[in-house]
Amino acid sequence: MDESGLSRTDLGLFLDLSATDPAQPDYRRLFQALRQAILERRVAGGSRLPSTRALSAALGIARNTVKNAYELLQAEGYLQGRRGAGSYVAELPELDRPATRSGPRQNAVERVESRQSAGPGLLQTAMPALDQFPHRRWQRALQHASTGGGLLAGDPQGDSALRFEIARWLGTQRGMQVEPSQVLITSGSQQGLYLIASQLLTRGDLVLLERPGFFGTEDAMRTAGACVSRFHQQQLEQVDDLPEAKLMVLTPSRNFPLGHTLPADRRLALLNWAYERELWLIEDDYDSEFAAGPALSALYSLDRRERVIYAGTFSRTLFPGLRIGYLVLPRVLVPRFVKVRRVVDGGLSMLPQRALAEFMACGDYSRHLRRMKRLYSQRRESLEQLLAQSELGQLPIIDAGGGMHLCIQLPSHCDDGEIMAQLESRGVKVRAISLYDEQCGPGLVLGFSADNPDSMARGVEALTTVLEPLLEQ
Structure with missing residues (x-):
């Protein structure tokens, strides 16, 4: 992709391609530049974008790169294709931005398990293809980790090398600008949900949970004494009709288990609503790595006031016994969560964390x-x-x-x-x-x-x- 800086298109618009991470694929860099132009209203709703041929010629990039970027924009709801007429920018609500910046940017156990035995079964959900797991490469990562610091106790926030690799991965794959200092390593996503509930809720607080949704989330919230109200994604068309709550848990990229995706206009309206009510949004991202087509951007990537907490896990991408998950926290919450983590268990074993960091760093992941x-x-x-x-x-x-x-x-x-x-x-x-x-x-x-x-x-x-x-x- 042309690194010369700003390139002019027939929209009379400049796309700053050099501002995006050069480690990302070209189509995602173009996607991010176009999305930013749409969000900043430099391209108005209803505007027709240039043809893929015209834009590829203007930017000096492959036409397939432009096509892939357009397809991802359309998948996330920023563009609307009209047969025989091209691609048009969707009419989106404007995302409220903070007037000032607060500081400089720094680099329930599932109930069904009681009804099912622990062994694997046919057509079992949430079970990776363990017969295809690269055991030798993982053993090599374990061997590498077992030398030196891998045998010692570590940071209760999590191994610094693993937090760096997670931040890098999320930037490349999910469009998230994350610093390693914002990542907290957890014992699976369930512990992350429990930490959120214990730190952000008091008895009687209302929590909004997606319907349908993972029942372990409700268990974690009720353990903290919260009251639970359910909502469907369709209700997010009118977010002002939702009750006042302390936090909301949702799966915007892929509803669990039905797989619905929350489009861009509802994401922006939801963020504005959360800003107005000072509500925490918990983004549970359970298997987006395997969604059809290119990975969709996370809701977190749109957040401008740090009201979104992102929860991820390696149990599905690697193997359930690994028991490593993570939270990406707003900066203001990091000290509180690290403090309670130090009290609860002092952090996870360093050996699997360092092995996973090596597994990611060498490209095996x-x-x-x-x-x-x-x-x-x-x-x-x-x-x-x-x-x-x-x-x-x-x-x-x-x-x-x-x-x-x-x-x-x-x-x-x-x-x-x-x-x-x-x-x-x-x-x-x-x-x-x-x-x-x-x-x-x-x-x-x-x-x-x-x-x-x-x-x-x-x-x-x-x-x-x-x-x-x-x-x-």
Whole structure:
């Protein structure tokens, strides 16, 4: 990509391509420059963008780079494509910005587990393809970490090298400007949620939780004595109608488990609403690495007043037994969270942290994720084909846009909880959608990421045996 600085387009607009991180792919750098121009109203809503051919010629970059940037802008809701007429900027609410800067910028245990045995099963959700894990490369990272400081106690905030790699990864993949000093390493995402609840809530505070959503989040909030109110993503079209609350937990990039994405206009309106009410937004980002297409930008990347706390985990991208997650905290919260972490457990073991830092630094982590994204896409297609060829082909599939699972909708007379129990007795560990939202219609969440073709076929066969009599009623 041309590094000469500002390039003029036929919009009469300057795009500062040199201001973006040169380590990022060219299409994401262009995406960020265009998104910034849209957010700053340098390109008005309703404006027609140049054709991909014209913009690529003006900037001296490949046309495919421009096409990929446009596609990502459209996926996140900043552009609207009109057949035969080009791409137009969406009408978006203006994001409220702080008048002054406060300081210089510095570089519940899941209930379902009691009903399911610990061993893996067919069509199990949230289970990586452990048979494809690069064991030798991980062992090499462990060996590297076991020398020197890896055997000592470390910083309760987390290993500095790992925090640096996480900040770098989030900048490249999720569009987030993060300093390592803002990252807190946790024992999985559940501990992160518990720390948030214990530090930001007092008994009786109201918390808004997404519906459907991960039930372990509610357990963490109720442990702190909070009251819980549920909302659907559709309700974010009118955020002013939501009740006053202390914090909100949501999955804007991929709702769990249905996979819906929160578009740009609702994200901006939600941030403005949070600023006005001094509400904390908790962004739970559980498997965006495996979403179909390029990774969407995090809600955190739009935040200008540091009201968003970002929660991530390595349990799905690597293996569940690793038990390493992290929070990206607003600067004002870092001292408080580090202090309580020092009291609670003094921090995690240094050995796996340093091994993970080495695994990321040498490129093994990104290579592994690229392989798994391709594999999971193939396995998803295989599961869809098996379902279509079975007696279950009539059941609607709720598109989750990639990831590690898909959802099927069941007839209204079905009891998905009872079906889940019957399937468990056959070694099939799907989950009932009612676990995540009792008001949703019955359905099942089917994992595909850990199943090879043979095991997937056995899972669908068992699924058909249990469901076929119910479909005939």
